[in-house]
Amino acid sequence: MSGIASLADLRARLADLPEGDNSAAAAIAERQSRLTKPLGSLGRLEELVAWLGRWQGRETPRLDEVSVLVFAGNHGVVARGVSAYPASVTVQMVANFERGGAAINQICKSVGASLRVIPLNLDAPTADFTEREAMTEAEFVEAVAAGYDAVPARADLLCLGEMGIGNTTSASALAAALLGGGGERWAGRGTGLDDAGLARKRAVIDAGLTRHKSHHVDPLAASMIFGGRELAAILGATLAARRHGIPVLLDGFVATAAAAPLARLNPGALDHAQVAHCSAEAGHRGLCAELGIRPILDLDMRLGEGSGAALSVSVLRAALACHLGMATFDEAGVDERG
Amino acid sequence: MSGIASLADLRARLADLPEGDNSAAAAIAERQSRLTKPLGSLGRLEELVAWLGRWQGRETPRLDEVSVLVFAGNHGVVARGVSAYPASVTVQMVANFERGGAAINQICKSVGASLRVIPLNLDAPTADFTEREAMTEAEFVEAVAAGYDAVPARADLLCLGEMGIGNTTSASALAAALLGGGGERWAGRGTGLDDAGLARKRAVIDAGLTRHKSHHVDPLAASMIFGGRELAAILGATLAARRHGIPVLLDGFVATAAAAPLARLNPGALDHAQVAHCSAEAGHRGLCAELGIRPILDLDMRLGEGSGAALSVSVLRAALACHLGMATFDEAGVDERG
Numbered sequence: 001m002s003g004i005a006s007l008a009d010l011r012a013r014l015a016d017l018p019e020g021d022n023s024a025a026a027a028i029a030e031r032q033s034r035l036t037k038p039l040g041s042l043g044r045l046e047e048l049v050a051w052l053g054r055w056q057g058r059e060t061p062r063l064d065e066v067s068v069l070v071f072a073g074n075h076g077v078v079a080r081g082v083s084a085y086p087a088s089v090t091v092q093m094v095a096n097f098e099r100g101g102a103a104i105n106q107i108c109k110s111v112g113a114s115l116r117v118i119p120l121n122l123d124a125p126t127a128d129f130t131e132r133e134a135m136t137e138a139e140f141v142e143a144v145a146a147g148y149d150a151v152p153a154r155a156d157l158l159c160l161g162e163m164g165i166g167n168t169t170s171a172s173a174l175a176a177a178l179l180g181g182g183g184e185r186w187a188g189r190g191t192g193l194d195d196a197g198l199a200r201k202r203a204v205i206d207a208g209l210t211r212h213k214s215h216h217v218d219p220l221a222a223s224m225i226f227g228g229r230e231l232a233a234i235l236g237a238t239l240a241a242r243r244h245g246i247p248v249l250l251d252g253f254v255a256t257a258a259a260a261p262l263a264r265l266n267p268g269a270l271d272h273a274q275v276a277h278c279s280a281e282a283g284h285r286g287l288c289a290e291l292g293i294r295p296i297l298d299l300d301m302r303l304g305e306g307s308g309a310a311l312s313v314s315v316l317r318a319a320l321a322c323h324l325g326m327a328t329f330d331e332a333g334v335d336e337r338g
Numbered sequence: 339m340s341g342i343a344s345l346a347d348l349r350a351r352l353a354d355l356p357e358g359d360n361s362a363a364a365a366i367a368e369r370q371s372r373l374t375k376p377l378g379s380l381g382r383l384e385e386l387v388a389w390l391g392r393w394q395g396r397e398t399p400r401l402d403e404v405s406v407l408v409f410a411g412n413h414g415v416v417a418r419g420v421s422a423y424p425a426s427v428t429v430q431m432v433a434n435f436e437r438g439g440a441a442i443n444q445i446c447k448s449v450g451a452s453l454r455v456i457p458l459n460l461d462a463p464t465a466d467f468t469e470r471e472a473m474t475e476a477e478f479v480e481a482v483a484a485g486y487d488a489v490p491a492r493a494d495l496l497c498l499g500e501m502g503i504g505n506t507t508s509a510s511a512l513a514a515a516l517l518g519g520g521g522e523r524w525a526g527r528g529t530g531l532d533d534a535g536l537a538r539k540r541a542v543i544d545a546g547l548t549r550h551k552s553h554h555v556d557p558l559a560a561s562m563i564f565g566g567r568e569l570a571a572i573l574g575a576t577l578a579a580r581r582h583g584i585p586v587l588l589d590g591f592v593a594t595a596a597a598a599p600l601a602r603l604n605p606g607a608l609d610h611a612q613v614a615h616c617s618a619e620a621g622h623r624g625l626c627a628e629l630g631i632r633p634i635l636d637l638d639m640r641l642g643e644g645s646g647a648a649l650s651v652s653v654l655r656a657a658l659a660c661h662l663g664m665a666t667f668d669e670a671g672v673d674e675r676g
Contacts, residue, residue: 043638
């Protein structure tokens with residue numbers, strides 16, 4: 001039970017976040033300095049192990065239980081013609097996940113992660129944000145709590161992804177409301193819009209921003225107005241992971257936008273999270289830059305489903321294998337610097 | 339047996355390279371278009387599977403046997419004070435590889451690759467290239483043939499890496515001779531030079547380039563003059579893999595420079611190779627740009643040993659798992675684009 005029953009509960013959790021374990025991170029860095037390699041020469045692999053240890057609170061990090069959560073939602077704004085695919089695809093892809101036929105299933109098997117898919121009221125799309133708030137406060141809080149409660153109490157790493165036809169439109173509008181700019185700055189082609197579709201998507205985003213006087217709303221309200229249930233759930237899950245001592249890999253554009261309100265309200269709120277992959281979706285690079293986050297991978301992917309997050313687990317596994325398995329200079333009888 | 343007994347043999351092999359299998363690549367692209375994802379949304383994962391199939395000559399690529407070869411050599415130019423570590427470390431690190439204590443051992447285990455380390459006359463360093471050619475023609479051809487012959491006749495993927503104190507100096511001088519510029523353009527801090535060391539390294543490179551009138555030598559001669567045995571072996575192994583139908587992952591700066599003479603002599607000679615990781619070593623990004631190659635990973639690593647190449651195997655495994663395991667739109671009953 002999350003105990004999140006209102007926006008006030010959510011704000012209270014966010015104002016009181018656990019800090020990372022600096023002594024675990026320092027012990028990891030000290031061991032890294034003795035391993036048989038030039039100082040710092042494993043680059044981000046070393047940073048990532050220290051990050052795992054800091055947020056797991058362990059001098060010897062683990063990746064025994066890697067959990068991938070994929071939240072799915074439907075979006076009223078799809079009626080405006082903002083996606084290359086019909087809304088029916090959301091529930092069909094959830095079934096595909098459940099039968100093991102999607103990309104995320106194969107990647108999870110490849111990297112040794114467990115997958116759970118959580119559909120959120122797919123029969124009841126959020127409202128079209130050009131007409132009214134996508135969610136009522138009650139709907140928003142319910143979706144946040146669903147995400148919060150889906151996080152296992154014990155995991156070594158949590159990957160967060162999403163599925164929802166139309167949700168790059170929601171994510172773009174949310175990013176615009178949080179960071180300024182409009183459809184021109186944030187909208188991309190999503191699942192494959194043509195030029196006319198992209199122009200329509202930009203106009204829809206701009207109409208929503210104008211309708212809701214977006215530059216005056218607070219970050220959680222922006223998530224309620226423009227987001228979707230799967231975005232709200234990712235926000236809740238990111239917060240829960242912080243409280244449970246679980247490092248988080250955010251997948252791509254939608255997942256990053258979903259979690260961004262946390263960082264707008266509390267600048268350190270995403271310190272336990274990495275962005276796993278820089279999406280080819282247009283707005284993601286700029287969003288990561290605004291948040292001061294450098295994604296781990298950059299492979300032109302733009303699929304969602306948690307695919308980039310799960311893929312980057314393999315980098316973390318190799319990084320941890322180096323940390324745990326390498327000999328020190330002393331053990332190996334290798335001369336140190338001249 | 340390579341049958342490479344002279345520079346003329348090597349030039350003859352290089353002038354007569356097998357082409358890739360376009361029909362295998364086309365069949366792979368056709369299947370990718372039917373899988374349950376927006377067209378192209380797995381980005382480089384899709385490209386990499388098509389590349390594997392093209393150079394394996396298989397419509398259904400495999401990664402059952404992934405072989406990592408690490409060549410080691412010693413460099414007379416180390417006497418000029420161009421490395422932060424003493425030359426003794428090369429043989430000590432080879433012993434560390436053989437005992438399983440280095441980063442590459444852990445990464446190979448993590449990604450399911452087999453490792454073979456091949457020391458090349460470590461007791462007899464190459465000559466100091468500021469005084470004379472690093473290798474005689476006979477020494478160069480012998481090292482190329484050692485690399486050529488080390489490639490297994492049957493493998494699904496070959497990762498090429500190196501170990502050799504001083505070899506970023508050789509690689510920088512080689513890159514300069516092939517592509518222009520001098521120490522300022524190509525030298526980096528290697529295993530961790532300070533400012534004075536870096537200035538010394540640049541001056542040593544420039545002295546070598548002047549001594550050998552580098553801008554008038556042909557690419558294979560440049561490898562003989564400035565390279566080392568492990569660089570020559572990587573050149574030979576890259577060529578052998580092409581002839582055996584084995585795609586290649588080149589590790590980092592040194593491995594890329596080592597293979598670069600092939601591309602200077604025959605523009606398509608590295609089409610069966612990817613650069614696995616963009617090294618933090620200063621010259622690598624520019625070298626990849628000159629060769630028109632975009633590395634797969636960019637994680638601030640600068641270790642060598644084949645570490646970046648082996649790490650990127652995990653990306654290829656996930657890519658192949660998606661290709662082989664995903665359902666098509668028809669199979670999954672997912673609606674196509676609206």
